[in-house]
Amino acid sequence: MISCLRVKGISMNPFLFEGDYVVISRISNLRVDDVVVIKHRIFGKIIKRVKEISHDNRLILKSDYSKGISSKQIGSITKEDILGKVLFRIKGNH
Amino acid sequence: MLHRLFSFVDKKIKFEKVSAHCDIPCKIYDPIIAQIATLTIIRLMDLIDELNQKDNLDIKDHAQLARLMKEKEAHGLKVKEEVRVIWGDYFKQPQFDQVPGIHDLAHSIMLQASKAKQGINKEDGIKLLDLVNQFAEAFWVTKGVQTFKSVCPYPPAQEVVYPKI
Numbered sequence: 001m002i003s004c005l006r007v008k009g010i011s012m013n014p015f016l017f018e019g020d021y022v023v024i025s026r027i028s029n030l031r032v033d034d035v036v037v038i039k040h041r042i043f044g045k046i047i048k049r050v051k052e053i054s055h056d057n058r059l060i061l062k063s064d065y066s067k068g069i070s071s072k073q074i075g076s077i078t079k080e081d082i083l084g085k086v087l088f089r090i091k092g093n094h
Numbered sequence: 095m096l097h098r099l100f101s102f103v104d105k106k107i108k109f110e111k112v113s114a115h116c117d118i119p120c121k122i123y124d125p126i127i128a129q130i131a132t133l134t135i136i137r138l139m140d141l142i143d144e145l146n147q148k149d150n151l152d153i154k155d156h157a158q159l160a161r162l163m164k165e166k167e168a169h170g171l172k173v174k175e176e177v178r179v180i181w182g183d184y185f186k187q188p189q190f191d192q193v194p195g196i197h198d199l200a201h202s203i204m205l206q207a208s209k210a211k212q213g214i215n216k217e218d219g220i221k222l223l224d225l226v227n228q229f230a231e232a233f234w235v236t237k238g239v240q241t242f243k244s245v246c247p248y249p250p251a252q253e254v255v256y257p258k259i
Contacts, residue, residue, distance in 0.1 A: 012114035075188040
């Protein structure tokens with residue numbers, strides 16, 4: 001299923017800015033550097049980049065912006081937490 | 095133009111928002127304030143003990159004692175407040191996973207700080223410092239910062255955990 005979301009916040013600068021839109025879809029094969037939307041038990045619905053995929057299919061995510069929440073704070077996540085991968089972005093005027 | 099189209103649709107059907115979450119609630123966390131407050135408690139206990147060595151206390155001594163006790167009380171509350179804020183606001187599940195003993199440690203600090211406030215036994219102050227130093231070490235572990243121990247260069251000259259920054 002495909003869905004569209006509006007980006008809030010700056011932690012994925014410069015790839016994404018506040019007010020940009022992303023179209024996401026559930027995809028089974030994820031790779032390092034993919035941008036994904038997840039449901040995090042503490043931070044809620046967040047958008048991050050895949051930094052690492054472990055041998056047991058757990059993902060480490062990161063923010064593009066250095067002041068965003070860190071991989072350590074996010075912790076490792078499972079594929080069940082992933083709501084979708086960003087297929088494309090619609091950038092606003094920045 | 096595509097963004098304008100999406101914005102128009104957004105206004106009509108309200109797309110869900112996703113947070114590219116920013117780690118700037120502008121709160122600076124540092125256990126050093128709790129550590130310095132604990133050192134102050136120990137120092138005040140030393141000063142109280144100096145008065146306690148006198149055979150007789152005059153009115154000036156009584157006034158000084160009242161001030162020392164008041165400050166010891168205030169710094170005991172400060173230790174509790176600083177530790178409570180770091181434990182309650184900074185620590186989240188990823189940090190709890192890194193230092194799972196932090197709940198018990200924070201509770202021990204609350205109990206020991208109360209003891210240090212209520213009495214004038216220096217050993218209670220030293221024990222509090224040991225617990226607060228452990229808390230500081232745990233905090234810096236979650237920040238990925240190494241620590242070292244050194245005797246602080248002022249009274250009460252006790253060992254303090256510092257970050258290697």
